[in-house]
Amino acid sequence: MSSIPVATRDIRRVLIANRGEIAVRIVRACKTLGIESVAAVSEADQDSLAARLADEYVVIGPAPAAQSYLCAELLVRTALEQRCDAIHPGYGFLSERSHFAQACEDAGIAFIGPSAEIIDSMGDKITAVGLAEKAEVPRVPGSDAVADAETARAIASDIGYPVLFKATAGGGGRGMRSDEEAEAAFRSASSEAQAAFGDPTLYVEKFIELARHIEIQIMGDRHGNVVHLGERECSTQRRHQKLIEEAPSPSLAAQTREQMGECAVRLARNVGYFGAGTIEFVVDDRDGKFYFLEMNTRIQVEHPVTEMITGLDLVAEQIRIAAGLPLSFSQADVKLVGHAIECRINAEDPDRHFLPSPGLVSEWLPPKGKGVRVDTHCYSGATVPPFYDSLLAKLIVHAPTRSEAIVHMRKALEDMKVVGLSTTASFHHAVLDHPDFVAGLVTTRWVEDVFVPARKQALKQAKERA
Amino acid sequence: MSLTHKEARRILEILDHTRHLDFLEVRIGDTTLTASKSGTIERSQAPAQGVTPAKPAQPTTVAATSEPEIAAGQVAVRATMMGTFYRKPSPDQPSFVEESTLVETGTPLCLVEAMKLFNTLASPVKGRVVRIVAQDLQMVQRDQLLMILEPEAR
Numbered sequence: 380m381s382s383i384p385v386a387t388r389d390i391r392r393v394l395i396a397n398r399g400e401i402a403v404r405i406v407r408a409c410k411t412l413g414i415e416s417v418a419a420v421s422e423a424d425q426d427s428l429a430a431r432l433a434d435e436y437v438v439i440g441p442a443p444a445a446q447s448y449l450c451a452e453l454l455v456r457t458a459l460e461q462r463c464d465a466i467h468p469g470y471g472f473l474s475e476r477s478h479f480a481q482a483c484e485d486a487g488i489a490f491i492g493p494s495a496e497i498i499d500s501m502g503d504k505i506t507a508v509g510l511a512e513k514a515e516v517p518r519v520p521g522s523d524a525v526a527d528a529e530t531a532r533a534i535a536s537d538i539g540y541p542v543l544f545k546a547t548a549g550g551g552g553r554g555m556r557s558d559e560e561a562e563a564a565f566r567s568a569s570s571e572a573q574a575a576f577g578d579p580t581l582y583v584e585k586f587i588e589l590a591r592h593i594e595i596q597i598m599g600d601r602h603g604n605v606v607h608l609g610e611r612e613c614s615t616q617r618r619h620q621k622l623i624e625e626a627p628s629p630s631l632a633a634q635t636r637e638q639m640g641e642c643a644v645r646l647a648r649n650v651g652y653f654g655a656g657t658i659e660f661v662v663d664d665r666d667g668k669f670y671f672l673e674m675n676t677r678i679q680v681e682h683p684v685t686e687m688i689t690g691l692d693l694v695a696e697q698i699r700i701a702a703g704l705p706l707s708f709s710q711a712d713v714k715l716v717g718h719a720i721e722c723r724i725n726a727e728d729p730d731r732h733f734l735p736s737p738g739l740v741s742e743w744l745p746p747k748g749k750g751v752r753v754d755t756h757c758y759s760g761a762t763v764p765p766f767y768d769s770l771l772a773k774l775i776v777h778a779p780t781r782s783e784a785i786v787h788m789r790k791a792l793e794d795m796k797v798v799g800l801s802t803t804a805s806f807h808h809a810v811l812d813h814p815d816f817v818a819g820l821v822t823t824r825w826v827e828d829v830f831v832p833a834r835k836q837a838l839k840q841a842k843e844r845a
Numbered sequence: 846m847s848l849t850h851k852e853a854r855r856i857l858e859i860l861d862h863t864r865h866l867d868f869l870e871v872r873i874g875d876t877t878l879t880a881s882k883s884g885t886i887e888r889s890q891a892p893a894q895g896v897t898p899a900k901p902a903q904p905t906t907v908a909a910t911s912e913p914e915i916a917a918g919q920v921a922v923r924a925t926m927m928g929t930f931y932r933k934p935s936p937d938q939p940s941f942v943e944e945s946t947l948v949e950t951g952t953p954l955c956l957v958e959a960m961k962l963f964n965t966l967a968s969p970v971k972g973r974v975v976r977i978v979a980q981d982l983q984m985v986q987r988d989q990l991l992m993i994l995e996p997e998a999r
Contacts, residue, residue, distance in 0.1 A: 425850060726960070734926050735960035738987075739861055760858055765928050765959035765984070 387703035388489060390465045394419055394458040395429060397469030398448060399770060400756045401678070402429035405467045408694035409433075417461045419454055421447035423764040428756045437461060442766045448472045451479040455486050465489040465701055467694075471768070474677040475502050491701040493654045493676050500650060501674040511671040514646040519661065519670040521584035525565075532561040534583045541586040544568040548576035554586055589664035589822045592616065592672075593628050595643035596685045598696055599653040600706045607640040608685050608693075609715045615810060617733070617826045622803075623810065624681035625720045626688050629781055629819030632667060639669055646674070655682070655697050664822050680723070680773070683754055687719035687777040718781040720788050722807040724755075724795070725769040729806035730838065737765035742798035746791040750777040750784075763800065771802060781819070785811055809834060853878060912990050913978060920970050922992040924985045928959030932981040940981075942992075946974045954992060957985065972996040 392415040395405045402418055406429055409416035418433035423442035430436035439457055440447035447453070451473055458466050466483050468474035468491065477498040483490035492498070501507050508518050520538045524547055525531045535542045536558055544565055545552035553568040555561050565581065573579040591614045599605040612628035613621045627636070643658040657679050659672040682693050691708065699707065727733040740761045745753040755772035757763070763771065774791055778784040792808045810816050810830065860869045860880055871878040915921050924930070932940040932955055941953050948954070948968040957964045976993040979985050 426854060731925075734964065735928070735962050737927050737959055739858065741861070762854075767960065769960040 388464070390414060390489060390698060390702045392417065392461070392463045392465075393491070393698065394454070394461060394463040394466045394488075395433065395469070396448065396454045396466050397472055397474075398424050398427060398429065398756075398767060400754045400773060401469040401680075402427070403432060403756050404694055404754055405429075405469060406432045408692060408698060411692060411695050412698060414698070417458075417463055419448075419457050421766075423766055426762065428758055428761065435461070442764060444472065444767065451476065451482050454479075455482050455488065458483070458488050459486060463488065465491055465698070467491040467698070468677065470677050470680055475675070477502065489701045491654070491697050493652060493656070497650055497652055498676050501652075501656075501676050504673055507674055508671065510650055511646055514642070514649045516642040516646050516658075516671045517669065519585055519587070519672075522582050524580045524582055528562040528565040528569075531565040531581065531583055532558055535561050538583060538585050541588065543584045543586045544581045545584055546572035546576055546578070547580045547582055548572060548578045552584065552586075587661055587663045587670075590614075590824075591628070591630060591662040591664055592621075592659065592823055593631065593639070593662050593669065594657045594659040594679075595639050596679075596682070596693075597643050597647045597652070597656050597658065598693070598700070598706060599647050599656070600700050601653045601703055602705045603648070603651075604706045604709075605644050605647045605652060606706060606708065606710045606713060607643050608689050608691065608713055610636060610639060611679075611681055611684055613681060614821050614823050615816070615826060616823050617831070621681065621723065622826065623720065623722055623807065623816075624684050625718065625781070625784075626684040627715060627718065630662070630664070630667075635662075635667055635669065642669075642671075646671075652676075654700055655679075655693055680770070681721050683752060683773060683775045684719040684721045687750075687752065687775060688715045688717055689713055690716070717777055717779045718784045719775060719777045720781075720784045721773050721775045722788065722792065722811075723770055723803070724772045724774055724807070725803045726763050726771050726800050727769050727803050728801035729803050731801075733803070734801075735765065735769050736801040737763045737769075738800045739763075740771075740797060740799045742796060744794075744796035745772065746774070746794035748787070748791065748794075750787060751775070751791050752777070757797075771797075774807075782817075785817060856880070913976065913993070915990075915993055918996065919975060920972070920994040920996055921990055922954060922966060922969075922994060924957050924979075924987055924989045924991055925964055925966065926957060926959050927987050928957040928964070928985065930979045930981065930983050930985045930991060931956040931958060931963075932977070942974045942977075944974055944977055948972060948974060948994070955979075957991075966991070968994060970994055970996040 393409050395402045395416055395418045406416045416433040418429040418436040419439045420430050420436050421440055421442050437457055439453055449472055466488055473479040475498055477495035480490040480498055481495035511518055522534045541554055541556045543552035543554055553564055555564050569579040569581055593610050593612050595610050596608040610628050611624050611626045613624045615623035655678050657675040660669045661672050662669045686693055726736045728736050740757050743757045743759045752775040753772055757771050776784050776787040776791055778787050789811050792804050795804055815821055856871055857880055868881045941955055950971050952968045954966050954968055973995045975995045979991040
């Protein structure tokens with residue numbers, strides 16, 4: 380491997396600039412590495428599990444995130460005051476804000492993640508797509524701005540229907556199935572764009588009706604090494620929010636997996652990526668073709684499924700990378716063993732339109748057993764504040780095969796006992812019972828188009844019978 | 846001597862866990878903590894100054910005012926979840942309704958926000974807003990009374 384000398388820097392004390400389960404996860408990684416952790420918490424999180432488990436905690440501001448977890452300056456100052464030599468941003472909040480990464484480095488504190496420059500280039504969707512193209516990573520077939528209806532029709536039939544006509548100024552776009560529809564649709568979409576954005580410019584993009592969301596986990600160090608850790612399939616979504624993730628994907632051919640991994644590594648290497656990152660792809664379920672969607676320059680919520688099948692500690696590795704150390708494994712060392720599934724247990728009522736359910740967790744009894752892992756910030760007596768997201772826990776199971784993992788997950792969901800607030804555990808159980816999920820047929824619109832309507836119908840019928 | 850946040854919270858947890866207790870008053874030195882389960886009891890006295898306020902996220906309402914009477918025929922609008930009560934669609938816009946505003950069935954009355962989700966509460970009846978009970982931007986509990994409506998006489 381190339382060996383640009385990078386001075387290793389001491390990381391002995393990490394400020395955790397996040398909350399919830401990921402803050403707990405970071406504390407654990409610090410403990411594994413034998414370094415100290417300081418939890419930066421809002422007033423609402425003083426009794427949080429992260430505050431209890433970290434070596435120290437410091438209250439940084441009031442409950443609203445804008446006055447605490449989103450205050451870059453405040454967090455950097457806190458890190459300096461607390462004599463921390465690194466900041467872990469977790470996911471969400473400031474994790475993908477380049478100005479925060481820069482402010483950390485300017486203050487002489489290691490930002491646990493890639494450089495501000497990389498965050499900027501990969502975080503901007505248009506720049507990222509351009510970089511992907513340069514690295515010969517396929518992108519969703521489409522065009523640049525289209526001048527007139529006739530050209531649009533020609534491009535559309537070239538790409539193959541269905542296509543979308545999208546305004547360059549934004550918005551979802553208009554679907555098209557045939558040449559007959561195309562020209563009239565182009566004109567009306569164009570005038571709609573003019574009315575909505577004051578700009579009638581349109582472009583054409585292939586519309587993938589049955590899409591799977593599959594992403595590749597990569598890790599890179601500051602010495603030019605980049606390794607991929609296989610994929611995660613996250614097609615079980617509701618309103619673009621991931622609900623269940625698994626690895627490996629039940630749908631991917633070995634050859635496609637290899638190609639996607641190579642693409643991800645090539646793109647990461649091209650931009651000199653270091654740290655943990657995820658390259659998201661949309662996979663057309665009809666022909667198995669994959670297209671670059673975007674890159675997340677941080678640790679992902681669903682990183683545990685990858686940890687389960689690789690046996691690696693991604694958060695500890697992030698910290699090692701930030702310290703300038705080379706990756707502790709090579710591509711050849713990465714072996715994917717068995718199957719892992721993760722269910723995101725949220726404080727929401729699945730039978731009341733997923734209405735948030737914050738409040739006191741009077742009883743918290745997580746499931747236990749071989750291959751069962753629970754990443755959570757809950758405990759009996761914890762309060763789930765209404766100010767932040769609704770994630771209570773990630774329930775992860777690991778088993779030799781997918782069907783065994785599904786059975787274990789059902790059992791784990793049954794064994795989970797939460798008193799005091801509503802959770803989505805029953806919803807997950809119903810999904811895992813569904814023949815479509817068992818057969819690995821779930822695509823990104825399945826929950827909303829197939830599962831939820833059927834569940835509503837069943838509940839209604841049950842009510843009528845009663 | 847005063848209560849720490851942790852101590853105050855522990856007291857509230859005890860209250861929340863018990864079935865037989867609806868109301869608690871704890872005096873330590875010159876600090877008084879008065880707490881009641883949401884809407885179950887009339888507060889005997891105003892809380893003393895300097896009380897460690899429970900954070901709004903608490904499931905137990907500290908010094909909850911008693912719920913005003915709802916006359917026969919009137920309709921109560923209650924919070925669908927714990928969260929922040931908003932009278933305006935956004936800070937620079939006027940309130941959805943005022944007291945005495947005439948509303949149709951489905952007219953938006955207010956918002957309750959929790960966990961980044963805004964829930965719009967719409968009027969269940971055609972009629973008039975009689976009283977707006979909850980305070981703008983305050984934390985409300987699930988089922989807490991927000992407004993009272995008077996349906997139009999038929």
